[in-house]
Amino acid sequence: xxxxxxxxxxxxxxxxxxxxxxxxxxxxxxxxxxxxxxxxxxxxxxxxxxxxxxxxxxxxxxxxxxxxxxxxxxxxxxxxxxxxxxxxxxxxxxxxxxxxxxxxxxxxxxxxxxxxxxxxxxxxxxxxxxxxxxxxxxxxxxxxxxxxxxxxxxxxxxxxxxxxxxxxxxxxxxxxxxxxxxxxxxxxxxxxxxxxxxxxxxxxxxxxxxxxxxxxxxxxxxxxxxxxxxxxxxxxxxxxxxxxxxxxxxxxxxxxxxxxxxxxxxxxxxxxxxxxxxxxxxxxxxxxxxxxxxxxxxxxxxxxxxxxxxxxxxxxxxxxxxxxxxxxxxxxxxxxxxxxxxxxxxxxxxx
Amino acid sequence: xxxxxxxxxxxxxxxxxxxxxxxxxxxxxxxxxxxxxxxxxxxxxxxxxxxxxxxxxxxxxxxxxxxxxxxxxxxxxxxxxxxxxxxxxxxxxxxxxxxxxxxxxxxxxxxxxxxxxxxxxxxxxxxxxxxxxxxxxxxxxxxxxxxxxxxxxxxxxxxxxxxxxxxxxxxxxxxxxxxxxxxxxxxxxxxxxxxxxxxxxxxxxxxxxxxxxxxxxxxxxxxxxxxxxxxxxxxxxxxxxxxxxxxxxxxxxxxxxxxxxxxxxxxxxxxxxxxxxxxxxxxxxxxxxxxxxxxxxxxxxxxxxxxxxxxxxxxxxxxxxxxxxxxxxxxxxxxxxxxxxxxxxxxxxxx
Numbered sequence: 001x002x003x004x005x006x007x008x009x010x011x012x013x014x015x016x017x018x019x020x021x022x023x024x025x026x027x028x029x030x031x032x033x034x035x036x037x038x039x040x041x042x043x044x045x046x047x048x049x050x051x052x053x054x055x056x057x058x059x060x061x062x063x064x065x066x067x068x069x070x071x072x073x074x075x076x077x078x079x080x081x082x083x084x085x086x087x088x089x090x091x092x093x094x095x096x097x098x099x100x101x102x103x104x105x106x107x108x109x110x111x112x113x114x115x116x117x118x119x120x121x122x123x124x125x126x127x128x129x130x131x132x133x134x135x136x137x138x139x140x141x142x143x144x145x146x147x148x149x150x151x152x153x154x155x156x157x158x159x160x161x162x163x164x165x166x167x168x169x170x171x172x173x174x175x176x177x178x179x180x181x182x183x184x185x186x187x188x189x190x191x192x193x194x195x196x197x198x199x200x201x202x203x204x205x206x207x208x209x210x211x212x213x214x215x216x217x218x219x220x221x222x223x224x225x226x227x228x229x230x231x232x233x234x235x236x237x238x239x240x241x242x243x244x245x246x247x248x249x250x251x252x253x254x255x256x257x258x259x260x261x262x263x264x265x266x267x268x269x270x271x272x273x274x275x276x277x278x279x280x281x282x283x284x285x286x287x288x289x290x291x292x293x294x295x296x297x298x299x300x301x302x303x304x305x306x307x308x309x310x311x312x313x314x315x316x317x318x319x320x321x322x323x324x325x326x327x328x329x330x331x332x333x334x335x336x337x338x339x340x341x342x343x344x345x346x347x348x349x350x351x
Numbered sequence: 352x353x354x355x356x357x358x359x360x361x362x363x364x365x366x367x368x369x370x371x372x373x374x375x376x377x378x379x380x381x382x383x384x385x386x387x388x389x390x391x392x393x394x395x396x397x398x399x400x401x402x403x404x405x406x407x408x409x410x411x412x413x414x415x416x417x418x419x420x421x422x423x424x425x426x427x428x429x430x431x432x433x434x435x436x437x438x439x440x441x442x443x444x445x446x447x448x449x450x451x452x453x454x455x456x457x458x459x460x461x462x463x464x465x466x467x468x469x470x471x472x473x474x475x476x477x478x479x480x481x482x483x484x485x486x487x488x489x490x491x492x493x494x495x496x497x498x499x500x501x502x503x504x505x506x507x508x509x510x511x512x513x514x515x516x517x518x519x520x521x522x523x524x525x526x527x528x529x530x531x532x533x534x535x536x537x538x539x540x541x542x543x544x545x546x547x548x549x550x551x552x553x554x555x556x557x558x559x560x561x562x563x564x565x566x567x568x569x570x571x572x573x574x575x576x577x578x579x580x581x582x583x584x585x586x587x588x589x590x591x592x593x594x595x596x597x598x599x600x601x602x603x604x605x606x607x608x609x610x611x612x613x614x615x616x617x618x619x620x621x622x623x624x625x626x627x628x629x630x631x632x633x634x635x636x637x638x639x640x641x642x643x644x645x646x647x648x649x650x651x652x653x654x655x656x657x658x659x660x661x662x663x664x665x666x667x668x669x670x671x672x673x674x675x676x677x678x679x680x681x682x683x684x685x686x687x688x689x690x691x692x693x694x695x696x697x698x699x700x701x702x
Binding site: 003004005006007008011012013016017019027030032033034036037041045048051052053055057058059062083086087090095096097098100115116118119200208212214215216217226227230231232233234235236237238239240241242243244245246 | 354355356357358359362363364365366367370372378381383384385386387388392393396397399401402403404405406407408409410413434435437438441445446447448449450451466467469470527551559563564565566567568577578581582583584585586587588589590591592593594595596597598601
């Protein structure tokens with residue numbers, strides 16, 4: 001017998017975007033926020049009661065969940081907190097989809113969904129997007145045992161409306177429908193308020209993008225109390241304390257600073273619009289983005305060539321070398337200065 | 352079909368020790384360290400580069416692993432880091448034991464091992480301890496597909512010697528042998544140096560106890576490079592970034608401060624000895640502890656009654672209401688002042 005379990009032998013892990021250690025790149029490859037986290041985070045860090053670090057943190061992240069609940073207009077019993085939305089997704093897959101077949105998801109989406117499917121013995125049924133990368137909601141009004149959709153979708157950046165998501169949720173009362181809203185704050189329509197109407201809806205969020213806290217590892221899910229209870233059973237059979245004391249404390253302050261949150265996400269939305277127009281002027285097709293990134297294709301330069309040229313010029317973007325997406329690039333929206341530099345370099349190449 | 356997976360329906364989660372929120376208790380129930388973390392941790396917190404929080408942390412915790420490797424005299428490729436030793440254990444179970452049968456473990460040990468067994472479809476074979484709560488190593492020299500032993504064991508506090516562990520590891524070359532050394536720094540003998548001699552040995556450690564950082568969630572495993580690679584495959588199929596930027600930064604400083612580490616663990620060892628003697632004087636049997644807690648039984652008062660009396664007097668200890676342990680209490684070693692107060696209260700009750 002091998003030292004390893006069958007799963008450890010066979011699984012093909014997710015590969016995250018590159019995190020260069022030398023710091024010389026303009027980093028537009030992992031959809032991090034262009035701006036610093038709220039100044040309240042720095043303040044909370046300086047005021048942190050270090051003596052609390054010797055104690056286990058609150059396993060239920062109660063104060064953090066209360067803060068999230070207040071901002072979202074739900075109850076704390078509707079909220080599950082995890083170590084980044086990746087952990088929340090992994091726990092949701094184990095809670096709702098593990099060992100089931102016929103779980104629907106778009107064929108182009110966050111590629112970790114297929115890794116979770118392999119990991120937790122889920123038979124995923126990938127549903128092709130339309131040729132223009134949009135989702136046809138009728139494809140999700142068929143028999144299934146669960147649905148997961150990123151909305152807005154990644155890497156396409158395109159969003160379904162709230163009404164379209166509601167149609168899917170309403171017509172699948174026996175399936176848990178997971179809507180991954182990692183990017184919703186940059187222009188999408190959230191369905192959080194529908195959790196009180198539908199007991200089969202789970203919405204997943206993260207502080208990594210719109211709250212500029214990728215380094216802190218806080219994600220959360222919002223849903224009916226029964227769904228959240230199920231997730232807590234799986235979490236408490238895995239790790240009682242996934243959110244450390246510092247992360248719980250800092251996340252609370254970031255979430256409470258709504259003014260800063262609105263200011264920075266609006267700055268990104270403005271920069272995105274400007275960047276889109278500039279790219280269109282030099283021959284790019286740019287999909288209608290409701291995220292903090294653009295999905296772009298040039299009329300006569302190959303994506304891989306543009307990717308390599310940008311890299312040589314110290315700009316990192318993301319290239320997905322897979323069927324249907326292998327002539328597209330995903331470009332995170334940085335600061336105005338970063339995007340000016342990006343446009344200048346890419347213009348040199350394509351013109 | 353239910354909303355839940357079969358596992359989510361059936362699993363019985365681990366229940367961690369109580370974390371009272373009002374702060375009026377002397378907390379001797381979850382084996383937290385009596386002392387603050389190293390002053391270097393506070394310093395690192397004040398100097399933290401908050402601008403890094405908008406970026407994803409190093410998914411491989413490279414600098415932290417380098418620091419651990421240096422202190423332990425191994426290579427960074429021999430080290431796996433996780434979100435507390437609970438996450439490390441969960442990933443080790445998935446990597447080495449998942450879906451296997453005949454995995455040996457003591458019948459009295461860290462109760463999370465049985466939850467992981469249920470969670471990951473492991474058929475655990477629990478091996479009874481001797482009547483005096485010691486482990487008979489001959490019980491582990493029989494056919495099996497894996498072994499996990501906490502050394503020192505919990506809640507018994509008793510340790511096997513390095514030679515005894517080596518006998519188990521040497522005689523099971525086809526099984527991964529996991530030695531959970533969560534408490535080893537308080538008087539046990541570590542087997543870390545044996546990882547270069549045996550490719551089937553995995554040692555698990557934590558910063559939660561001897562480094563006073565339960566609130567930071569950093570655990571790690573040390574083993575042959577091939578074992579560590581397998582664990583990384585499972586980790587990267589679950590959560591790319593389980594250790595946040597703050598935790599990586601602070602953990603490095605704590606580990607480097609060897610002087611403070613030695614000072615505080617010696618203080619706990621001294622307080623433990625003194626407490627043991629005082630308890631023996633008032634009719635307690637106290638097992639030979641190599642941990643930061645004592646496992647105690649009184650000659651004529653019931654453990655549950657002592658537990659309740661202590662609780663009424665604002666002292667929390669741990670009571671395991673299960674066969675064989677239901678007349679024993681596990682008492683964490685606090686500061687000298689806390690233990691004086693504990694002894695005074697318990698003396699009032701038993702005398």
